[in-house]
Amino acid sequence: MASAFAGVIKNVIRELDRSGGLLPVENLGSSTSFQPYYLLIQKPSSSLFGKPRFACVHLSIKDILEPNAPEPAVERVGPFHFQDTVDGQLQGNVELATPGQGKLGCGATLSGTTSASMNVCTLRVSPNTWIAMQKERHLQKPEHKILQQLRHRGDNVYVVTEVLQTQKEVEVTYTRKREGSGQLALPGALYFQGGGQGHRSCKKTLTIPSGSILAFRVALLVIGSDWEIIFLPDKKQRTFGGGDQMPSSYKILKPFGFFSKCLLQSDAAHTENSLMLAQDFEDLQAEVEAQAEGLCILSPELCQQLLTGLGQVLRDEMTLHHLEELLEQGLCCGRVELQTGPVGDVLECLVQPCRMLEEELVEHFFYLLGALAELNEAQHMELAQMLEARAPLGPCSLVESLLEQSAPWQKPVPVSLPLGSSWGPEAPIWILLEECGLELKANAPHVRWVPEALDQTLALYACLALLSKLSQSQ
Incomplete structure (x- = not known):
């Protein structure tokens, strides 16, 4: 919404x-x-x-x-x-056919x-x-x-x-x-042919x-x-x-140069600057990796607690906003009071026994919150479900491939992705990319890159990479 x-x-x-x-x-x-x-x-x-x-x-x-x-x-x-x-x-739509061995087709x-x-x-x-x-x-x-x-x-x-x-x-x-x-046809002594269809709608x-x-x-x-x-x-x-x-x-x-170059730009200047700063994709990867390493100093138990709490927080926009406010107040005032529910679960991963925030850890966590803030509610819900299923790694590699192939990101270009078996309108990665403003298809090329999707796609990549790293630390 x-x-x-x-x-x-x-x-x-x-x-x-x-x-x-x-x-x-x-x-x-x-x-x-x-x-x-x-x-x-x-x-x-x-x-x-x-x-x-x-x-x-x-x-x-x-x-x-x-x-x-x-x-x-x-x-x-x-x-x-x-x-x-x-x-x-x-x-x-897409159709695969092998002479003498049958035909498989699907559309969306x-x-x-x-x-x-x-x-x-x-x-x-x-x-x-x-x-x-x-x-x-x-x-x-x-x-x-x-x-x-x-x-x-x-x-x-x-x-x-x-x-x-x-x-x-x-x-x-x-x-x-x-x-x-979808349709399936198998030749042989007993010819087999089948098909199916389905739909899903929401208002x-x-x-x-x-x-x-x-x-x-x-x-x-x-x-x-x-x-x-x-x-x-x-x-x-x-x-x-x-x-x-x-x-x-x-x-x-200070430590993170690639993303910090667009600081304090107006909306119009920010868009133009984003395109001008489309440099080597390796710079972006290195920066996100540095942030991920800063987050993963937590123990496996705390990583799991952080991911579980964050997954629940992402299901409610006001709760996510409340978590960010509490962290900002904690950095300003020095202490964070004990909280209940998923917000409390997240905060307990970031505080010392004296209720003082671990400032360096919180700075890396704010990086993740900043990326999440660029995504919309539909994407937050998909990420929450992925955290619940503990499966954010695959989509991260697809977004990474998309950004690598479309760099330096200034012009619309068609991109084909290295897809697995779970590609379609109901797949989480389809929904996540579609909400960035990208046009997706079931057949290659799978995505038509547009420069207007840059900021949100970069944010999506950062979120998936950071969450994947935390998942691997469990």
């Missing part, structure tokens, strides 16, 4: 924001954290496949200013009505639709409002405790200046249907409440002797101190 929701939001943003400044909300459950005037921090990406992500610090601009008065009203633009419908079908058809109708409006803080606030209100003294913590960590702080909000309840409907058929509906934030725009908050808002900051400008200050969250990027 996440893929359908993300696709609809992406289309809405494309129509209403040609400049590319609006950022989609990653998780509908956390959309209330992106209201106008709210403060955010940016979580840098530690990978080529990841984009910078924003997290709420549970403060509004009024919480750090004097006098502590409500924020001025925002401007409302719209409403705009948006209708989005996507309908597609893929079809393939995949179809899917996504539809949504929504009314949205833009809520915007006027530039004149910011000018007036800077004249009339000043930073609290002493500085707010949370700002002190962010200053110590060297994090940039951003302010939400504009949001895209739903005006009415929205239903996103997603349908998918898979059909397969899901996601309800987006009225007033939900779908996308947001931010500006950099700069704090010196007083405060100001920078709408178009350069790369050297920072919230606290001069341009040479480096946030502590960059520390996890």
